[in-house]
Amino acid sequence: EKGGYDHFMLKEIHEQPRAIRDTLTGRVKGGQADLSREIALSPEELREIERIHFVACGTAYHAGLVGKYVIEELVRIPVEVDVASEYRYRNPILTPRTLVVVVSQSGETADTLAALREAKKAGSRVLAITNVVGSTVAREADDVFITQAGPEIAVASTKAYTSQLIAIYLLGLYLAWIRGTRSEAELAEVVKHLEGLPELAERTLQLEGAVRLLAAEIAKKEDLFYIGRGLDYAVALEGSLKLKEITYIHSEAYTAGELKHGTLALIEEGVPVIALATQTALYDKMVSNIEEVKARGARVLGIALEGDEELHKLADEVLTIPRTLSLLTPVLTVIPLQLLAYHACVARGYDVDKPRNLAKSVTVE
Ligand code: M6R
Numbered sequence: 001e002k003g004g005y006d007h008f009m010l011k012e013i014h015e016q017p018r019a020i021r022d023t024l025t026g027r028v029k030g031g032q033a034d035l036s037r038e039i040a041l042s043p044e045e046l047r048e049i050e051r052i053h054f055v056a057c058g059t060a061y062h063a064g065l066v067g068k069y070v071i072e073e074l075v076r077i078p079v080e081v082d083v084a085s086e087y088r089y090r091n092p093i094l095t096p097r098t099l100v101v102v103v104s105q106s107g108e109t110a111d112t113l114a115a116l117r118e119a120k121k122a123g124s125r126v127l128a129i130t131n132v133v134g135s136t137v138a139r140e141a142d143d144v145f146i147t148q149a150g151p152e153i154a155v156a157s158t159k160a161y162t163s164q165l166i167a168i169y170l171l172g173l174y175l176a177w178i179r180g181t182r183s184e185a186e187l188a189e190v191v192k193h194l195e196g197l198p199e200l201a202e203r204t205l206q207l208e209g210a211v212r213l214l215a216a217e218i219a220k221k222e223d224l225f226y227i228g229r230g231l232d233y234a235v236a237l238e239g240s241l242k243l244k245e246i247t248y249i250h251s252e253a254y255t256a257g258e259l260k261h262g263t264l265a266l267i268e269e270g271v272p273v274i275a276l277a278t279q280t281a282l283y284d285k286m287v288s289n290i291e292e293v294k295a296r297g298a299r300v301l302g303i304a305l306e307g308d309e310e311l312h313k314l315a316d317e318v319l320t321i322p323r324t325l326s327l328l329t330p331v332l333t334v335i336p337l338q339l340l341a342y343h344a345c346v347a348r349g350y351d352v353d354k355p356r357n358l359a360k361s362v363t364v365e
Contacts, residue, residue, distance in 0.1 A: 007352040009154035009246075013338050014205060017198040019159040020331065022148035023166040024195060031188035033173035038145045039127060046178045049099045049125075053092065054081045055115045056103035057362065059157040059241065063103050063129075063164035065234040066330050067172075073327060074172040074190075075181050084111035085365070087118070094122035101127045101171070105152060105160035106361040107135020116140055129167045131160050145171070154353045155360050156246050158338050161238065162201070162331050169194055169328065193325045197332070200322040204335040207319055208343075211336050214301060214317060215343030219247065221272050225263070226253040226337075227293070228276035229286055235330045236276055239337030246345040246355045256289035269297035274337070276303045277311055278321065278329040290314050303333055 005011035027033060039046070052071055054064030061083050068079040082092070084102075088111060094100070100119040104112045107130035116137060119126050128141035131149050138144045147163035173190060176182045218224065224243070226236035236253035243251045254263050256275070267273070273293050277286040287310055290300055294314060302308075302315035305323050312318050321332040345352050 007154065009156050009158060009342055009352050012152055012154055012159045013335070013342065015150065016159050016162050016335065017201040017205070019149040019163045020166055020201055021198040023163045024170070025148070027170050028191055028195065031191055032177050032184065033170040033187070033191060035145065035170060035174040039143045039174070041125065041143070043178050046175060048097055049077060050095070050097040052077055052079045053087070053098060053100045053119070054079065054103060055084050055087045055100060055112065057084050057109050057111055059161045059238060060103040060105060060112070060164060062234060062238040062241065063161055063168060064101070065237065066165055066231060067101065067168040069231050069234065070168055070172045070327060071175070074176040075179060077175070084109065084115040088114045094119055094124045096123045096125070098124040099127060100124050101129060102137060102141065103129045103164055104137050105131045105149070105157055107132040107137035108361045108363050110363050110365050113137055113140070129164055131163065153360070155355055155358050156242055156341070161334065165331050166194070190325060190327065193328055196324065197328060200324055200332055201335060203322050204332045207336050208339050210319060211339040212343045215340050216347050218249070218272060218340060219344040219347035222250060224249060224251045224272040224274065225267070226251060226274045226276070227256040227259065227289060228253070229256050229282040230279045231326065231330050232276035232279050232282070232333065235333045235337065236274070238334055239274065239341070242338055242341035243344065245358065246341055246350060246352055247348055248350065249344065256286055259289060259292060264292065264296065267293050267296040267298050271298050272301065273298040274301045274303065275315065276333060277308070278303060278305055278333050279326050281326065287311070287314065303336060
């Protein structure tokens, strides 16, 4: 059942190229994303949407954070992202022109479901991105996008996250096409790169040997930091959650620009910092932030793009991921972070698939 892997989590990490491919299948036509089968709203109705809310918990919330960047970039609609347990109690501003996108692997998370019901009561349209056909969220939403990750058994979510990202890219591309916010040629270019991701994810998985060695060191630490800017920050949050969840190592993710506003005080000799530097437009800013933590003695593991030269001079270790559009890198950047959490957990001897205190599906508040 684990397909030759020691744990479900590792199997699921390795299934990502397949999960990405399957989630794309049938949703691209003539070089454009086409979600007319998942979203029943007419083109006119889609053009009337004034704002989008992503609502979710945990890893699915982190996918929503990527969604904000992607949709605002491609579609130029204001996007808010909320943790479902906050959203449901904060009286959000909802109108019939708000599209609420709930993201839930299981489709059974109590807070996400409650948020969905609030949104429907307010007359907003709800699109669910979920991995489970027939789940409560899938049944109650107006429209449903089923990710094709396949059953996810490990408590730590991996392939569900990357599949959610694919769903979000397709949504952004579809809306941009319908609303004409980008030319067909520009959109076709993004679609082309999206279709290249399964192969690049496969290549990224080859980092595993190198990651395992680094994980043996990380496993000895009790605190660490993840830093990044833009989409790298969203991925930093996900990497940090993965590590906490299964290794019980305390970690925090920060936007690199925030370090000076407090956290830099915690950086001293030997403190591990995982620095994500895959966003080309923000690269120079990241380099200065890495210099700042290095100057205080941090031990830096950089995650950069293939062919990167600067980081090698600066960081103690560097892992590189294949190049694609900056918008799409989260799908690849997260892979070494998932593998790092996994191998650090194994090195510490904890139960990978069933971490303490956690359930796969949180059906109570
Ligand atoms: O089934 P859902 O996507 O609604 O679950 C949401 C979270 O409970 C889930 O992503 C959780 O954070 C994972 N254990 C993270 O790995």
